[in-house]
Amino acid sequence: MSVIADEGGFTRKVTSYPRFLLHSFGQATSGSPLFYAWMTLLTALALVGANAWANQVANGMQITNMTDHVSWGLYIANFTFFVGLAAGGVMMVIPAYLYHDEDMHDMTIVGELLAIASIIVCLLFVTVDLGRPDRFWHLFPFIGRFNFPISMLTWDVIVLNGYLLLNMHICGYLLYIRFLRQKPNPTWYKPFVFVSIVWAISIHTITAFLYCGLGGRPLWNSAVLAPRFLASAFVSGPAFILITFHVLEKLAGLRFGEGARRTLLNIIRVTCLLNIFLLLCELFTEFYSGGSHTASARYLFFGLHGHNSLVPWIWSAVLLNVAAAVMFLLPQATRNRSFLTAACLMTFAGIWIEKGMGLIVPGFIPSTLHEVVEYLPSVTEWKITVGIWAFGLMVYTLILKIAVSVLADRGTTGDPPGT
Amino acid sequence: MRRKTAFQITGIVSLSLLTGVLSQAIGTSQQSTEPANKPKEAIQRFPVHTRSPGPSPAIETGFTTGSGEPVTADCSTCHATRTNAVPVRSAAELESFHLGLNFEHGQLVCASCHDPGNNEELRLADGTHTPWANAMQLCAQCHGPQARDYENGSHGGMTGYWDTTLGPRTRNSCVQCHDPHSPAFPQMYPAPPPRDRHISIRSQNASDHNERHSE
Amino acid sequence: MSTDSKPPKHDSGKIGFDRRTALKGGAAMLGMAALAKAIAPITEWTSDMSVDEFLQKHYKELKPGELQTVLARLEREAVEDHGVDVSINDYRPKEGVKFGYALNLSICIGCRKCAEACHIENNHDRETNQSYIRVFEMEKGGIDFEKGDANYNHPVPQKDKFYMPVQCQQCENPPCVHVCPVEATWKEQDGIVVVDYNWCIGCRYCEAACPYHARRFNWKKPEIPSQDINPDQGYLSNRVRPAGVMEKCTFCLHRTRKGKLPACLEACPTGARVFGNLLDPESEIRWVLENKRVFVLKEELGTKPQFFYFFDE
Numbered sequence: 001m002s003v004i005a006d007e008g009g010f011t012r013k014v015t016s017y018p019r020f021l022l023h024s025f026g027q028a029t030s031g032s033p034l035f036y037a038w039m040t041l042l043t044a045l046a047l048v049g050a051n052a053w054a055n056q057v058a059n060g061m062q063i064t065n066m067t068d069h070v071s072w073g074l075y076i077a078n079f080t081f082f083v084g085l086a087a088g089g090v091m092m093v094i095p096a097y098l099y100h101d102e103d104m105h106d107m108t109i110v111g112e113l114l115a116i117a118s119i120i121v122c123l124l125f126v127t128v129d130l131g132r133p134d135r136f137w138h139l140f141p142f143i144g145r146f147n148f149p150i151s152m153l154t155w156d157v158i159v160l161n162g163y164l165l166l167n168m169h170i171c172g173y174l175l176y177i178r179f180l181r182q183k184p185n186p187t188w189y190k191p192f193v194f195v196s197i198v199w200a201i202s203i204h205t206i207t208a209f210l211y212c213g214l215g216g217r218p219l220w221n222s223a224v225l226a227p228r229f230l231a232s233a234f235v236s237g238p239a240f241i242l243i244t245f246h247v248l249e250k251l252a253g254l255r256f257g258e259g260a261r262r263t264l265l266n267i268i269r270v271t272c273l274l275n276i277f278l279l280l281c282e283l284f285t286e287f288y289s290g291g292s293h294t295a296s297a298r299y300l301f302f303g304l305h306g307h308n309s310l311v312p313w314i315w316s317a318v319l320l321n322v323a324a325a326v327m328f329l330l331p332q333a334t335r336n337r338s339f340l341t342a343a344c345l346m347t348f349a350g351i352w353i354e355k356g357m358g359l360i361v362p363g364f365i366p367s368t369l370h371e372v373v374e375y376l377p378s379v380t381e382w383k384i385t386v387g388i389w390a391f392g393l394m395v396y397t398l399i400l401k402i403a404v405s406v407l408a409d410r411g412t413t414g415d416p417p418g419t
Numbered sequence: 420m421r422r423k424t425a426f427q428i429t430g431i432v433s434l435s436l437l438t439g440v441l442s443q444a445i446g447t448s449q450q451s452t453e454p455a456n457k458p459k460e461a462i463q464r465f466p467v468h469t470r471s472p473g474p475s476p477a478i479e480t481g482f483t484t485g486s487g488e489p490v491t492a493d494c495s496t497c498h499a500t501r502t503n504a505v506p507v508r509s510a511a512e513l514e515s516f517h518l519g520l521n522f523e524h525g526q527l528v529c530a531s532c533h534d535p536g537n538n539e540e541l542r543l544a545d546g547t548h549t550p551w552a553n554a555m556q557l558c559a560q561c562h563g564p565q566a567r568d569y570e571n572g573s574h575g576g577m578t579g580y581w582d583t584t585l586g587p588r589t590r591n592s593c594v595q596c597h598d599p600h601s602p603a604f605p606q607m608y609p610a611p612p613p614r615d616r617h618i619s620i621r622s623q624n625a626s627d628h629n630e631r632h633s634e
Numbered sequence: 635m636s637t638d639s640k641p642p643k644h645d646s647g648k649i650g651f652d653r654r655t656a657l658k659g660g661a662a663m664l665g666m667a668a669l670a671k672a673i674a675p676i677t678e679w680t681s682d683m684s685v686d687e688f689l690q691k692h693y694k695e696l697k698p699g700e701l702q703t704v705l706a707r708l709e710r711e712a713v714e715d716h717g718v719d720v721s722i723n724d725y726r727p728k729e730g731v732k733f734g735y736a737l738n739l740s741i742c743i744g745c746r747k748c749a750e751a752c753h754i755e756n757n758h759d760r761e762t763n764q765s766y767i768r769v770f771e772m773e774k775g776g777i778d779f780e781k782g783d784a785n786y787n788h789p790v791p792q793k794d795k796f797y798m799p800v801q802c803q804q805c806e807n808p809p810c811v812h813v814c815p816v817e818a819t820w821k822e823q824d825g826i827v828v829v830d831y832n833w834c835i836g837c838r839y840c841e842a843a844c845p846y847h848a849r850r851f852n853w854k855k856p857e858i859p860s861q862d863i864n865p866d867q868g869y870l871s872n873r874v875r876p877a878g879v880m881e882k883c884t885f886c887l888h889r890t891r892k893g894k895l896p897a898c899l900e901a902c903p904t905g906a907r908v909f910g911n912l913l914d915p916e917s918e919i920r921w922v923l924e925n926k927r928v929f930v931l932k933e934e935l936g937t938k939p940q941f942f943y944f945f946d947e
Contacts (some may be wrong), residue, residue: 009934018669030654030656043665045586047665047668047672048672050669050672050673050845051671051672051675052675053673054672054673054674054675054676055675057673057675057676057679058678058679059675059854060852060853060854060855060877060878061836061854061877062616062854065926066617066851066853067615067616067853067908068615068841068850069847070763070849071838071842071851072838072839072842093661128837129837129838130836130837130878131834131835131837131838131852131877131878131880132681132834132835132836132876132878132879133835133852134680134688135816135833135834135836136835138692138772138816138818138833138835139815139816139835144816145692145816145817145818145833146815146816147814147815148818150812151812151813151814151815152813153813153815153837153839154815157815179924182920210839213813214809214842214843215809215845215935215937216809216843216844216845216846216932216935217842217934246787292778292780295722295780330840363842364842366780367847368844368845368846368847369770369779369782369784369800369847369944370767370779370780370782370848371782371784371847373615390769390867406689448637455926457894459836463865503891516778518837550913564946568946571918571921571922571925572908572918573736573738573905573921573922573926574738574741574905574912574920575866575897575905576900576902576903576904576905577895577899577900577905578895578900579893579894579895579900580893580894581890581893581895581909581910581911581917581918582893582911584893585892585893586893586894588895591864591905596904596905597902604743604789604791604904606788606789606790607745607790608788608789608790609744609745609746609786609789609790610745610746610747610750611746611750611763611768611787612746612763612784612785612786612787613762613763613764613765613784613785614761614762614763615762616853617763618760
């Protein structure tokens with residue numbers, strides 16, 4: 001059966017990692033009928049996406065609805081949102097490690113796994129947005145020509161991949177050590193945890209800089225964009241983790257400590273208000289001074305020259321975020337889990353709209369020469385997007401399942417790992 | 420491998436940012452201060468040819484020769500025997516000949532430019548005769564700014580070479596673009612507008628739009 | 635993830651060599667087959683691409699011999715794809731030359747002849763009537779693009795309007811060049827911002843960064859009837875672009891680096907366009923800059939355009 005790690009036994013040491021992988025593989029491929037059904041569904045959706053992407057590569061980007069006017073669409077919108085989700089995962093880590101909340105240490109893995117899955121989704125969304133995916137190697141430092149440090153996109157390549165590696169290392173190490181039933185050695189993961197906290201903030205800051213560094217796009221060219229990104233990330237990340245807790249409790253029969261839940265809720269209670277406050281700051285600056293620079297904001301919130309396809313979306317987002325903020329603040333949020341989950345789902349959807357299509361598309365409308373060409377994603381774009389979401393959920397489900405199995409090996413969840 | 424690699428290896432992000440910005444700034448300033456180091460005299464230039472305003476025009480009589488060629492007549496065929504008694508400002512004032520002429524050129528009369536004494540030539544404002552080929556001087560008498568711009572290559576259009584050390588250039592004279600009797604540039608239909616993907620959402624017709632959406 | 639389909643028994647006996655494993659193996663096979671089927675169009679697409687094309691180095695890293703090989707390959711591909719003999723050359727910037735362009739808004743009548751000439755000269759896609767020049771019909775009284783219209787289709791000039799053609803401003807401080815993650819676009823010594831169509835990855839960040847809507851993306855491979863292809867082509871300018879890459883106005887460098895005027899200038903019926911060497915004090919462009927009140931678009935952005943506008947009156 002399971003091997004109790006002792007310091008001797010060279011062969012054991014050599015074979016223990018393959019055994020860990022095998023265990024993980026076993027966990028990833030077996031489960032309840034519900035698990036199989038879920039995975040089959042996700043696989044099917046991912047395949048639909050893969051097929052749509054293959055067609056997009058073969059036929060050219062003409063089968064998307066992007067234009068020279070709106071040259072980024074659904075893909076980059078989702079990319080932006082998922083960078084936020086990845087950064088938001090770290091909000092589990094900050095209280096656990098900066099405030100020595102030992103209750104949270106096991107929980108942090110959920111946040112870090114969310115970060116891993118989200119970054120993979122981000123990288124996929126960038127890949128499908130490329131006109132020439134066959135030339136992806138041009139982006140590699142040393143092999144290609146990496147326009148560092150001038151291009152913000154090269155910074156993003158570094159921070160996103162760095163964040164992925166950091167989290168893979170932290171999660172992989174902690175889970176592996178737990179699998180061996182050993183005590184993790186702080187020097188092997190704690191420095192990385194602290195780096196990852198700063199790094200999480202950097203990924204979303206740099207992603208914001210991608211946009212706010214563009215002088216020709218007034219909607220984005222705002223100093224408050226990076227803080228807004230972070231504020232919304234620190235709502236959507238914890239919200240998604242709370243949803244994860246709820247689902248795992250309902251479907252997998254796991255129990256999570258009330259402490260972790262309370263900490264996350266307390267974070268959201270602050271960040272969701274901050275998010276709304278920063279939005280108000282932006283809106284005041286845009287609309288009080290007026291001028292042609294507000295055209296994009298006018299298009300987004302009120303429509304421009306009779307074009308208003310984003311108006312219902314952005315007001316839905318505002319409504320969802322405000323309503324969710326109220327719900328988070330009500331005492332029911334601490335008592336009623338379904339109530340809390342509903343609020344989480346609402347704000348998650350709200351931020352998906354606001355930090356996705358609601359941010360990217362109006363940046364292009366009107367165009368830099370004030371032409372109004374609207375954008376609605378094509379069927380191909382929706383298929384690919386759904387496919388990537390499905391793939392991301394698949395990755396998240398699998399790594400979560402492996403993690404839960406390893407952590408539950410001691411019979412309890414929520415225990416401090418004994419650092 | 421190449422220069423940039425050295426920066427990347429250092430891994431000190433802020434330092435390399437600074438270096439990058441600096442090297443760029445230096446590169447730019449070097450570029451803009453670069454002088455044009457061409458010795459002007461030594462270089463042989465190709466000619467700049469100005470298209471001729473043409474010889475004095477011949478009037479179509481409305482008759483054709485046996486082989487179908489139109490029969491034309493020089494101005495002096497008629498004008499040698501007829502004198503322009505009054506200063507004519509518009510074709511409507513005429514009783515015969517040139518009846519359909521569209522004449523809209525300020526306050527000018529025929530004799531402002533045409534020499535009543537010698538109808539094969541033009542007349543400058545000081546009364547001196549000048550051949551048709553010199554029509555631009557006549558125009559320049561009133562249109563000074565345009566003539567100055569033309570002299571300096573910023574009016575009138577051209578084809579050929581911007582660098583006349585490498586090839587010739589052809590320039591229009593005034594009358595290639597401006598009808599002397601009605602010099603305002605005529606209205607015309609523009610070349611077709613762009614047919615960008617989905618631009619039809621704004622201003623082109625719906626069927627056009629659907630057609631491009633079908634893929 | 636490991637591909638081993640036979641996990642050992644150590645794992646609490648949950649997994650074994652049973653029917654379930656076989657089923658899982660079958661499902662995995664099925665999944666792989668479905669994936670292969672799903673991405674089949676990519677295989678078709680890659681069969682069109684040569685290894686040489688895939689591995690081609692960045693323009694600036696090509697040694698002269700290598701560049702000649704690339705040009706020969708592109709010429710060969712032009713014959714295969716379009717059945718036309720074209721000559722693709724590498725035109726280099728000249729010492730002591732820095733291009734500038736000026737446009738007289740007082741005499742531009744908005745006839746779009748420049749856009750049309752660009753369309754033909756630069757081998758643009760015929761169906762979309764693509765061109766690097768967009769002409770805006772503007773309301774007199776200000777330079778307000780919000781009141782502009784690029785899609786007008788009525789006789790010009792209209793009395794109460796003026797016309798503003800916009801193309802690449804060949805900025806001295808080009809945002810599009812800064813943002814490119816792979817250095818596929820850069821500013822050359824003579825001031826022209828170029829794109830290596832064989833290096834661009836098609837991320838369209840430059841298109842988002844350009845404040846002048848000067849860049850275009852090839853949403854598909856341009857389609858041009860063989861007999862209409864302009865055979866005089868430059869590697870960095872008007873050769874028929876591949877799909878999925880960015881393109882832009884290059885001041886017709888395949889013409890201008892040979893000393894010829896750009897196609898849009900030759901086509902202009904009113905002589906509104908002035909082109910020349912900014913470093914030559916005798917040039918027409920210098921005369922305009924020194925004697926006319928010129929302005930540049932969006933000066934506040936600090937892009938320092940090398941394309942100037944002026945009015946006569």
